[in-house]
Amino acid sequence: MNKVALITGASRGIGKQIAITLAKEGYNISLNCRKQNEDVQKTKEELESYNVKCLIVEGDVSKFEDAERITKETIEEFERIDVLVNNAGITKDMLLLRMKEEDFRNVIDVNLCGTFNMSKNVSSYMMKARSGRIINIASVVGISGNAGQSNYAASKAGIIGFTKSLAKELASRNILVNAIAPGFIETDMTNVLKDDVKDKILEQIPLRREGTAEDVANIVKFLASDDSKYITGQVINVDGGMLM
Numbered sequence: 286m287n288k289v290a291l292i293t294g295a296s297r298g299i300g301k302q303i304a305i306t307l308a309k310e311g312y313n314i315s316l317n318c319r320k321q322n323e324d325v326q327k328t329k330e331e332l333e334s335y336n337v338k339c340l341i342v343e344g345d346v347s348k349f350e351d352a353e354r355i356t357k358e359t360i361e362e363f364e365r366i367d368v369l370v371n372n373a374g375i376t377k378d379m380l381l382l383r384m385k386e387e388d389f390r391n392v393i394d395v396n397l398c399g400t401f402n403m404s405k406n407v408s409s410y411m412m413k414a415r416s417g418r419i420i421n422i423a424s425v426v427g428i429s430g431n432a433g434q435s436n437y438a439a440s441k442a443g444i445i446g447f448t449k450s451l452a453k454e455l456a457s458r459n460i461l462v463n464a465i466a467p468g469f470i471e472t473d474m475t476n477v478l479k480d481d482v483k484d485k486i487l488e489q490i491p492l493r494r495e496g497t498a499e500d501v502a503n504i505v506k507f508l509a510s511d512d513s514k515y516i517t518g519q520v521i522n523v524d525g526g527m528l529m
C-alpha cells in the first residue's frame with residue numbers, strides 16, 4: 286500500500302513541487318487547493334504519470350470546518366495519512382503604521398491558524414496509526430523578523446513555536462513534527478517583488494542566488510523519509526546561507 290501525503294496550498298509554487306517530488310517517491314497525493322482550475326488538473330495528470338493516485342481537495346485551510354472536511358475526504362479516499370505538509374501561506378506586506386487590522390489577522394488566519402486546523406484534524410488519525418510526519422513550511426523571517434512583514438513574520442514565528450510544542454506532545458505516538466524555513470525562493474510569491482528589492486535580498490545570500498521550489502521539496506522528502514526518523518522539533522533553514 287502506498288503511503289499518503291496531504292499537501293496544503295499545492296496548486297502552484299513550492300506546494301506543487303512538493304507534490305511532484307513526493308509522487309516520484311511513490312506517495313499517493315491528496316492535493317489541497319482553494320479552488321480547482323485547469324492548472325491543478327494538469328498537475329493531477331502529471332502526478333498520476335508517476336503511477337500514484339492523486340485526489341484534489343478544495344478548501345480554505347483558515348476555516349476549521351474546511352480542514353475537517355479536507356482530512357475526512359482524504360481518509361475516505363486513501364484510508365491513511367502518513368505525511369501532512371502545511372504549506373499554504375499568504376503575504377500582505379505593509380509597514381505597521383499602514384497595516385490594516387484585517388491584513389494582520391488574515392495572514393495569521395491562513396498561515397498559523399491554517400497550520401493548527403490541519404494539524405489538529407490530521408494528527409488524530411496519525412495518533413491512532415501511531416505513526417506520522419508533520420512538516421510545516423515556516424520562513425527565515427519567522428526567526429530574523431523583517432521590516433514590512435510583521436504579520437507574516439509573526440505567523441511564521443508562531444509556526445515554529447507550534448512545531449516544537451507539537452513535537453513534544455506527539456513524540457510518544459511516533460509522530461515527528463519539523464519545520465522548514467525557506468529563505469528567498471523563486472515562486473509567484475516572490476515574483477511580485479521589484480528588481481531592486483530582489484537585488485538587495487540577493488546581496489544577503491552567500492550562495493548569491495534564489496532558491497528553487499525543488500530545493501525546499503527535497504528537504505520535505507528527507508523529513509518524510511525513514512532517513513530522518515531521529516529528527517523532531519527542528520527547523521531546517523533552506524536559504525543559501527542567508528541566516529546563520
Ligand code: NAI
Nearest residue numbers: 294296297298299345346372373374424467469470472474
Ligand atoms: P505561492 O503564493 O506560490 O503558493 C501559496 C499557495 O497557498 C497557493 O497555491 C495558494 O492558493 C495557497 N493558499 C493560500 N491561501 C490558502 C488557503 N487559505 N487555503 C488553502 N490554500 C491556500 O507561494 P510559495 O512561494 O509557493 O509559498 C509556499 C509556502 O512557502 C508558504 O507558506 C510561504 O509562506 C512559504 N515560503 C515561501 C518563500 C518564498 O520565497 N517563496 C520563503 C519562505 C517561506
